[in-house]
Amino acid sequence: MSLANKIAVITGGMGQLGQHFATALLAKGASVVVLDLNVEKSRWKGSMPASEKLHFYQADISNKQEVEKVAARIVSSVGIPNVLINNAAIDAPPSAPASENGPFEDYPLESIQKAFDVNVLGTVICCQVFGKQMISGKVAGSIINISSIYGMVSPVQDIYAYKSKGGSPWFKPVAYSITKSAILNLTRYLATYWGKNGIRVNTISPAGIFNNQDKEFLEEYHRRIPIGRMAKPEEIAEAVLFLAGDGSSYMTGSNMVVDGGWTAW
Template identity: 50%
Template sequence: MDPVFDVSQEIAVVTGAAGQLGGAYTAAFLERGARVVALDRSVDPDLLTRRLGPLAASDRLLPVAADVTDRAGLEAVLAQVRSRFGTPTVLVNNAGIDTPPDVPAAAETGPFEDYPEASFDRVMAVNVKGVFLCCQVFGGAMAEAGRGSVVNVSSIYGVVSPDQEIYAYRRDRGEVFYKPVAYSTSKSALHNLTRYLAAYWGRKGVRVNTLVLAGVFNHQDPAFLAAYTGRIPIGRMADPADYVGPVLYLASPAARYMTGADLVVDGGWTAI
């Protein structure tokens, strides 16, 4: 392996590791020799095995159950990681929640004026406060150690407004459906958190960047897929494998002079 892309000596914390993308990132780091902390609200061994295959039994994998909105719980995880592997060198802030396009709850997907305050608070707690706390705990440990890379996972909807027209098929069916406001608001917040921390930790050897992603294929409604892929230049939704390379790049020495930046990997969505 070209040493500039080598992550074999890294200790990577991946949040939301039980999810579709988190599992792909966890597997990618393990396949390349890194030690990986797979952090999620619950750690189901069967789900990990489905996500990771034989890698789920690796002695370089530490699955931990923790809530990213609970600082005390994250500090307990950090102590566990230090005891097992040492101080983390990579943090992938992947955990996040959204309202999926097939959600049946009209209260979640009605007009902006009626969007529930409790829903807004719930999304912001995970997607913003959770990243903030993980950066404080794991990123702070990296800054103390003098090296590290933080990857804050954002979205096209943190850069541009949701295109409400791709959800028109729901309204054509007589449903009330608008992409809710909270997800976009939460993801946009990550960009300036990234810039803040890049400036704050720059002299301490910690790089902080934002990875901007488009939607991932997960057997969505065919009507949604047709509307979505018709809007994106590459003509398809992403596969989790499409995002593995960018994450590894940001974690590796190849990105050693990159901090405070947005790496946009969106199939061309934001180009038009």
Template identity: 40%
Template sequence: MKKDYIEKFKLTGKTAVVTGGAGILGRHFCSGLADAGANVAVVDIQLAEAKKVAASINERYAGRAIAFECDITSEESVIKMVQAVVREFGEINVLHNNAAGKSNNLDAFFADFEDYELNQWKEIMSTNLDGMFLVAKHVGKVMKKQGEGGSIIQTSSIYGVMAPDQRIYEGSYYLGRQINSPAIYSASKAGVIGLTKYLATYWAKEGIRVNAITPGGIESGQNDTFKEKYSSRIPLGRMSQPEEMVGALIYLASDASSYVTGQNLIVDGGLNAW
């Protein structure tokens, strides 16, 4: 008997929520889900940018996209967003818990560990981990009530799995600014993986699968020094492009991964295999 294997990757008729949907990765994630047939809630704190992403999706793909404003560090804002999505689409089948933040004060964000301010630590943790908790909590509640299962995917980072090589940051700049990778980023992204594993077992009986995607270094404005140093550590010999993360998301969002939960899918060009 013929099996329609490729059909399992399709998301036709499903509703997907993507936080950080207007970001560098988020806009590709939203487009990929729509290309697979899903209706997409493009959620971002920058509503104007989210509307641009939604408009672009509606011009190019069959899936319908609507922009929603949300500050994921505010439980009130998260509740309002989830309610608005359900009003518009009727249900939520997929959540991509993707939003993350750096800081409004880049001097404080990139400070040396010995001088790092507690308020700055708490600000980043509030977005990168507390925000994921709030969105998962309220979307998971909806999925549980629907009684049809669901798929939750949370974005971590390669630096939530392994420590950064500090040597690659010597002479490295991003959008004209010297950079490093602070401890709060690693700690918060490692927490995402821990939360993912917990929720995978907690909601398994409800048929709600919870997995993580861990991107490696993505080319997005770094100077040549950084790109060369980072690429020299990658078995595939280069940084990734944002669209190269989308296939992993579609797989985890769809029935193609129906027996996959509690996993962290690392998309890093082989960095962690050394």
């Protein structure tokens, strides 16, 4: 299916999944706006598609004024977006200080606040700003919110137990889980709120994406996941293409789970 009539904004478009979403949408003919905190081209892994339909804009999605300003620039130079992929999010990186992956009882509240500001408020802000443009331009749109299996079910802490060997206990932190859960109900809220305005809102919940993780982690993960491997970014991009396109015209408020069976048991 051609997506030549689509203008897609991808928040966090310079990240691992965002780059694949951009490439897949461009290949289907869409215009793509990569919106990210950091749009330095050197961040792009592999060869960047040479397309005049690929645009880059810098903004912090947790700052509404910044998003409003950048959205106005996008509308005047590219057009009113009819696809919004709320993909930007933060999680504790492997290099994070020990407290970021320490016990729940002492988990820093400021880390929860920070994750909330980007993962939840940032998504709300982009829905407000770009949704308003769709409404005022009478543009039918598709909003795709990227959650995670960890927004649906609790992390299996056992698969991270090897990280605690001989050191401090290591846990997948609570901030990511609770912010990713919020996305599920934001989707449902907006799907009903905008149902009659032609704006569809759906979630994609991926399982872990392969990204050269360490050997022990991969062994643990592969043992746990029914399909026996992590996802490839292209496999999540397929779900994005479907929800962006008119083939999913009767889908709104749904959660498309692309998880290799993780949540099946």
